[in-house]
Amino acid sequence: MDVFGGLLGGFSVALTPINLLFGFLGAVIGTVIGILPGLGPLGTMALLLSLTYGFDPTAGMILFAGIYFGAMYGGSTTSILLNIPGEAASVVTVMEGYQMARRGRAGAALAVAAIGSFVAGTISLVGLSFLAPTLARAALKFGPAEYFTVAFVGLLIMTRLTGGRLTRSLMLIALGLALGTVGMETVAGYMRYTFGQPLLAQGIDFLPVAMGLFGISEVLITAEEQHQSVQMQKVGFRELWPTFEEWKRSMWPMIRGSFIGFFVGLVPGPSPVISTMVSYGVEKKLDKHGEFGKGAIEGVAGPEAANNASVGAAYVPLMALGIPFTPAMAVVMAVLLIHGINPGPLLMSQRPDLFWGVIASMYIGNFMLLVFNLPLVGVFASIIRTPLFVLMPTVMLLCLVGVYSVNNSMLDIWLMIGFGLLGYFLRRLRYDLAPLILAMVLGPMMERSFREAMMISRGDLMVFLTRPISATILAVGVLAMLGPFLFDRVGRAFARKP
């Protein structure tokens, strides 16, 4: 009951013109930086942090929530249209989304991504409003041992994520893990595989690799094939929207993806990435159309919803307990800190106006983003109609500047080009790229949590099996891997018997 009362109070705060304006501003800024590859929500919020000092803290929080949600809406645009995943959680969207765009269904993919984001945002906000304290305490049960098993099971799932040969994806996973060890290791500051380059000390960043492997390699391949008609299919404006059939097919994936994203995303570390992989895996398993790998709409709807739901989930530990599990949440927390507000379990009772105001404004922001993004679908989808000599140089510019804007590092541009060539060769040889980059992201988390778990337990490997949550995750992972295989065997055995 007091949740409704709180929300009502919250809406009265959020609906004041000034807060509405900040919500709108945040949504616009967020969408724009989400679309531009490079500078993500984290960098933008850090840039604007001192600006929020001049506002009321509620307004600052609303602005940042708008940016954060908006960036997730915008992020799917480059993934689908240009084959550039802006963050690790978008890698899965690229797999089906870009194939849809190539088939002339870019508009459908974008619209489904936007609606999926809205559905997921709403579901995760409901979760945030009603269950925040309970869920946050549950998330705390995850320690280093659990992070390790989550990442490890994630790697297991990944081998089955894409088609093609198992040995090939295993080899690329190994390469990704190896690339993830470059840089200063976090426990003792030991330099690994940096070859004396101080700039490599911070490791190989996600974006140069993602932009290179996916974006630059796509540009190179397009350049080689420009004289043929295999370019993007041209579409009429009327075909920009999803058909009824496509709506029907994406509805359940959206809902499933939202729940997967919200619950898996509550746990920090490797979880948001893995939630998109789990959603993709589930949809692939349930698929009846045999379109996966060639642009299945379910493969966009599910993971995109999962990705967005994890954004709402990230706010849960921050709002309920004052614990910022991710760097982006730490910046959001700083908005409160510079105003002398201590976020924590008492925030809800001490500053209900702020707590509920921010949550209410997220509902409004989410709705605003939908209204704001749907008309843009048409605009963006028609980007593909621009002539190649305009589109491709623009994409290259976005990559060249975007990759620099993350760490202001020249080395990152070199890396992007290097990985662009690698991606080009891999694709020519028909390798799937997703395992490589996802392993690179998950590897460092896996190592860190393994070492922390081992140091805490003084070298007892059994912790992974004796801690109930960790053991459950492992069991689920092994079942998911062996399950289909076993069922198949058992089924065949039964079929043979009579």
Place this chain on the structure above:
Amino acid sequence: MKKLTPLLLPGALLLAGLVYQYMALKMPRGGIAMPGPGFYPMAVGVFLIVTALACLLQELRNPDTPRQAAPPLDEATPEGNRVGQTVRLTALMVGYILALKPLGYPVAIALFLLVATRIFGSKNWFVAVIFAGILTAASYFVFILWLKVPLPLGILDTVLE
């Protein structure tokens, strides 16, 4: 030559894996109770060597059976023509990086766009110049003035500040 290409990658990765493992073995390993910096790389190295070897063997015994090709590639274009484009574009990007510090972002990107537009088949210089100009100005406003990305301004440093 064509037959060798699929072997190239597992082969190269096998070599890389051996070098990687050699370097990992030189790192302090620690024990299981306090895994050192070399502990995890050692495991990764073994994994890389084993998978690369497996891939190599499989590739040798039964060459590529594409179940799902990532992007549908067209084999019709003459090889030389295709690779030429990739070499040209790579050289162009390298040129941009080298020019970025001395010439500054606006000049470097304008030149880059001008050439890139030509590579992607624009026949008209006039269009290329207009396009490069507009995009240079737009990106300057968005990235440098608005998002405050500290791109080098090079020769224009004092004028634009």
Place this chain on the structure above:
Amino acid sequence: MRKKTLLVAVALLTALFAGNAFCAEADYPQKPINTMIGFSPGGGSDVMFSMVRPQLEKLLKTTFVPIYKPGSGSDIAATETAMAKADGYTVFISCTPFIPINPYVRQTAYKVSDLMYVANVVTDPGLIVVKADSPYKTMADLMKAAKEKPGAVTVAVSAAPGDDWFAMHLLEASSNLDFNVVPFSGDGPSWQAAVAGHVDASSNNLGVVYPQVKAGGLRPLAIMAEKRSPYLPDVPTFKELGYNFTSFSARGFAMPKGTPKAVVDKFAAAVKQVMDSEEFKANANKTAFPADYMGPEQYTAMIKSLDAIYQPLWDKYGKAAAGAK
């Protein structure tokens, strides 16, 4: 038309160069100041910077452009600062113990003396915290547990070598006890592990954990300062308890070596003026921001003095942690 533009440009250039040559120091600052931050957004250096930035911008009539170069314990940002033009338009958020200990611990591309230490802003004392419902009610409880089962009490620290890590070894040295010191990746993950109960305690800093202490998630056991903190008057110091050491993490501004003295003094004076303002004090009070202004001379001396404390500790404990025997 073109001629005119060219003339204007030439005129502008001359004016700028002339300006640089003659009155750069008096007119400082004339353009935005790049601020090199060696840690991720939202970390301690970022919070410190955000606390002074708005007023500092107003006072100096300029803007600060934060440039995040996280990694390698701020080495990357420090290296870039050391290589930057010494004109006052590049400042670095310098954090102890990384400056001065990093160049001692590993090969870095800069020396401690490549930087000028302009003004210290915050000196955050170390603090040991446990979960609110932990069985360890006092520091004595925790020490007793460590005595009964040597090496079994797990204490999270932010990194090795970080101030929390040094602090735990100072405690071990002064008590002859052995803890299981677990380095996490940052002070945030360190206290979060304590709140969740994955470790027994976290060796952290007052300014970092104060919100959680205030909110009732963490209980402070003892503080590593000379005197009790006005924010936590009930928490004893380690010295009171008979362990003779203090520990802190200090953050301030540094500039490249060779920056004109007039620029350094002007910047330091501005920082002091901001920190003396009522507005700043009120805010600092609310978040337990342990403000501690030091001018150039004092700050430089403090950085120097840390070498004597940290170097022997690193030789004794650190080389083992790095696995280098």
